[in-house]
Amino acid sequence: MLELERLGFGYPGRGWLFRDVSLRVAAGTATAVLGPNGRGKTTLVRCAAGLLAPREGVVRSDGAVGYVPQARGGAFAYRAVDMVVMGRTRLLGVFATPGRADRTAALEAMGRVGIGHLAERRFPTLSGGEQQLVLIARAIAAECPTLVLDEPCAALDLQNQARVLRLLRRLVGEGLAVLLTTHHPDHALALADAVVLMVAPRDVRAGPARDLLTDGALSELYGVEVRTITYREGDAERRAVVTPFAAEPGAVSAGPLRFRTDPGPDVAR
Numbered sequence: 001m002l003e004l005e006r007l008g009f010g011y012p013g014r015g016w017l018f019r020d021v022s023l024r025v026a027a028g029t030a031t032a033v034l035g036p037n038g039r040g041k042t043t044l045v046r047c048a049a050g051l052l053a054p055r056e057g058v059v060r061s062d063g064a065v066g067y068v069p070q071a072r073g074g075a076f077a078y079r080a081v082d083m084v085v086m087g088r089t090r091l092l093g094v095f096a097t098p099g100r101a102d103r104t105a106a107l108e109a110m111g112r113v114g115i116g117h118l119a120e121r122r123f124p125t126l127s128g129g130e131q132q133l134v135l136i137a138r139a140i141a142a143e144c145p146t147l148v149l150d151e152p153c154a155a156l157d158l159q160n161q162a163r164v165l166r167l168l169r170r171l172v173g174e175g176l177a178v179l180l181t182t183h184h185p186d187h188a189l190a191l192a193d194a195v196v197l198m199v200a201p202r203d204v205r206a207g208p209a210r211d212l213l214t215d216g217a218l219s220e221l222y223g224v225e226v227r228t229i230t231y232r233e234g235d236a237e238r239r240a241v242v243t244p245f246a247a248e249p250g251a252v253s254a255g256p257l258r259f260r261t262d263p264g265p266d267v268a269r
């Protein structure tokens with residue numbers, strides 16, 4: 001569980017970046033934070049993870065909070081598996097060093113993320129996406145009941161985005177509380193029970209994903225026309241977002257977009 005109560009933050013010498021943000025990420029649920037570049041998503045989740053002190057408000061959690069930053073290279077040439085073993089540090093005694101069980105747990109976490117084959121590679125030699133997956137494995141190996149992830153899919157190809165989203169869904173199913181930032185409303189639709197829309201410093205909306213992720217709210221949030229389509233996944237009806245990037249503003253006619261596929265009897269309009 002992770003709880004933010006009336007959180008407010010501004011960098012020194014600057015005004016409020018956000019104010020009065022309250023939300024509760026319960027165990028077994030995921031919350032996605034969305035908003036334009038520079039609106040404060042990273043700052044908000046860094047406050048939530050205890051890495052930045054808020055100017056006002058309170059953060060509560062009922063256990064350790066694991067934080068997955070965006071991969072930005074690494075200064076030290078650790079092997080990937082050793083980076084993941086470092087996630088186990090919090091589980092060790094003050095003078096203990098990681099043992100065989102920690103290495104096994106690290107390799108298992110890497111396996112879950114699909115990067116077992118990268119275990120012996122040096123971290124700085126990995127691609128941005130590979131580094132991102134190592135950082136996710138490190139957080140999983142730490143076995144924290146709450147995970148906070150800053151754009152976990154930012155550097156990932158479509159297959160790895162799907163892999164990470166499925167993995168996060170499984171972790172939520174196992175009872176973790178997950179808070180993540182994303183630039184993909186689709187990812188929020190696929191994963192999140194709740195969303196936080198950072199519209200403006202004093203207009204940060206938190207609530208159920210199905211209520212807040214409307215075409216109108218997303219269009220307002222990003223300042224471009226955003227449409228949602230529905231499709232079926234097994235028995236479930238799901239929604240995905242389409243942004244007609246190349247269309248001039250107002251050129252897309254009103255009404256729902258049609259999701260055409262060939263053949264399409266099991267894919268909804």
Ligand SMILES: Nc1ncnc2c1ncn2[C@@H]1O[C@H](COP(=O)(O)OP(=O)(O)OP(=O)(O)O)[C@@H](O)[C@H]1O
Pocket residue numbers: 011017035036037038039040041042043044
């Ligand atoms: N250490 C800092 N000192 C001063 N201003 C900062 C600092 N870090 C970030 N900012 C500013 O705070 C604002 C919010 O930054 P933040 O990284 O939280 O936004 P974001 O929503 O995560 O952006 P993006 O989508 O581009 O990653 C930006 O205007 C940024 O320039």
